[in-house]
Amino acid sequence: MIVEALKAEGVDRLFGLPGNPIHLVDDLHRYSDIQNILVRHEHSGVSLAYAYARITGRPAVCYGNPGPGITNMATALLEAHSASLPVIALSNGTPMNADGKGAFQELDSVSFMRPVTKWATRIVSPETTPWVMQRAFSIAKNGRPGPVFIDVPSDIALESCSMPTYKRALDRHTFRPGSDAIATAAALVKKAKQPIIICGSGAVSARAGTNIIRLAESIGAALYTTPGGRGTYAEDHPLCLGQIGLYFTDAGKKYFDESDLVISFGSRLEDFSTGGWTLWPSRAKFIQIDIDPESIGLNIRPDTALVGDADLTAADLLTAVDNLAVKNTLTRYRTVNKLQTRHIANVQRQLKKQTKPISGRQVVGAVNRVFGKDTIMVHENGGADLWSYYWPYYQVLDAGDCIPMGEQTAMGMGVIGAIAAKLAAPDKNVVCVAGDGAMQMAMMELATAAENKCGITWVVLDNAALGWPQYIQVLEKQAKIATNFESSPDFAKLARSQNCKGIRVTEPDKVEPALRSALRANRSGIPVLVDVQIAKHDYAPHFQYFHREVWGLGQK
The missing domain is CATH 3.40.50.970 (Thiamin diphosphate (ThDP)-binding fold, Pyr/PP domains)
Incomplete structure (x- = not known):
């Protein structure tokens, strides 16, 4: 049965x-x-x-x-x-x-x-x-x-018995907020001078991207996500300013801090996404949209709560807002897009610089260029591989093409999950950016990818350490105890031993050729591990800010 x-x-x-x-x-x-x-x-x-x-x-x-x-x-x-x-x-x-x-x-x-x-x-x-x-x-x-x-x-x-015929479970139940709540939210939108939208995993589950984009364009709202919300929309959209919390960019944080209305779709606004609930615009009204009533007001009390499916709610709010004729949307649109354009240009200048030891930012930028659109990014959870979280060093170029971990950030799950991503979407490229610590927690499954002819690429950012815990030791001027790997695997040889292709990269000008070789092999159903020797403690600017200013580390 x-x-x-x-x-x-x-x-x-x-x-x-x-x-x-x-x-x-x-x-x-x-x-x-x-x-x-x-x-x-x-x-x-x-x-x-x-x-x-x-x-x-x-x-x-x-x-x-x-x-x-x-x-x-x-x-x-x-x-x-x-x-x-x-x-x-x-x-x-x-x-x-x-x-x-x-x-x-x-x-x-x-x-x-x-x-x-x-x-x-x-x-x-x-x-x-x-x-x-x-x-x-x-x-x-x-x-x-x-x-x-x-x-x-x-x-x-193992018992034998007569059973009723199985009847398939009903389709997912969706529902929308009441009209009065929509009208209240629309009135807040009309008054706002600098609205922003945050998308969490609930927006992805509801496949709400199209209506959220339409709403953002209608009111001139900057678009942000939590890690779980990445993939709600393509991140090359003109209103995209990246992620929030630990994952802010300088441009994104400044506009976020000055906003006067936050509209959240399907996020519980947890610890890392809010800096322990400290990174929040001080003068902003808050509209929270979630299908789960228990998530409403869990961490930040909304001025208006809309309980319902993210996609249906976005459609209803869009209709209500259009009927109110919101002003200055084009001006806001241009302001956000100008911020985005300047920030991307700055990042692109950084990515053109080749350094040795190799920077993680160079690697994820090369992944974006080589693999391009129709690529599912599967995230891991460590200091170095957070470069793949930081927009626009890496941009998710198609809706639905991102697999993050939840707030638990269990290491190794991305390495393994990349296999299922390819099985679920065989016509997509699949890349997992992992630290060497995460890879060592899951490396037994490379053979599973080979057995199932999953043409995927693991990019291992290898600094022979548990980099994030060690960074905290560096900030706090502590001894580097239990964070260095004194004996690390040869990951390329390890991959070959499990019938995958293995490539080791030590020179910055070899990063892109290695990724192109991996992509060619992937198209023949061959999984590839690219082991890139990277610099230690080379982190995104806001990652460093977060540790010092939010967590108070490195103040001794």
Whole structure:
């Protein structure tokens, strides 16, 4: 019945590894065309489902084993919960007839998984399987999307019984705010002299980019995102000023600080996106739009709250604003675009300079030039690879083409997730920019990419250290303890040992040729790892500002 449910829900791939193949895997083979993607670790199965859900916008399904297999899945499920992604995790669990007796790999899995999922449950009777599966898909994709965990006891899984026919879960429920709330918000927009729009992951989930762009153009609002909101729209749009919080640019922050109206779509405005809730325009009114009522006012109290789907709300607000004939939109549009143009020109001048040791900014700029449009950027989480977060050193050139981590920033998930991005969008280029620390947490999955002929490129910004923690040691004048890698892998050789192509780059003029070679190999279905030896502690200006002025580091 589980396989029947997966088929009915349109699941085309499952990610995981089996302990006992008579649970699920054999049924997948016998009774479906669902592709089974074998991974090297249960964490990887969830990481793949995370990225697959982000790109497709649909629930993605993974599976693992009891006991330690379940605990291995927890980190990536926590990240999916933080990033609001619909991931469904299955595990065969302790047999009901041995529960509490010290059974092999026994674990109270439901209690364990509750804090990191929207819903964790156990099938206690085989007849309830259709209901549980239908409920899982409904919960995962509705409201604020998120992960679901299902424990299937081993003895229950093998029982034969009559069951009701599986009925596919209803489509995602969307709704719009009331007309009075829209009218109140529109009145605030009309009064604003310098409005801005922030897009979070909820804008991506709702595929709201087109209507948000139309709204921004209609009122002359600068466009920003959180990391989770990247991909709402193409970042070469004339009103784009990058990201907020830790990821500000100088041009973007100045305009943000002077704004008098903030319109937020689908963001809880968490710690890094607001500098611990300190980086916020002091005189601005605030319109918060979110499909989840519990996210309204979570961190910053709105002047007007619009509870509803981001796309529908943007369309309704646009109609209301158009009816009010907002003034000075063209002037604002030109002001924002002038700021953008100047800042991009400044960054382009920086990117033309080749330095040794190689700068991370040079590398991500080259990735943008070589891979161009139709490229999915999969982010990792470290100091060096944050260059790929900082617009416009790297620009997401097409809506939907970005996979960030959530607020948990679990290292290694991007390295793994790039594989699923290629499976989900085979006609796209896929690049993951990772530090050497993140790569070492996930390098066992390079073989998974090779097995599935996933033509993807990992760009490893290699400084032989855990650069971000070490930067804090440098700022605080502490000894560099437990942050240097005294013995690092030869990543290029490691890639070749797993049937991928490996390239090592030590000279700045070899960066772009290496990336072009990688792209050619990718087009033949060959995964490539490009190991670039980079300078230590070469960070974007606002990254340095954030550490000193927001976190108060380096003041000794």
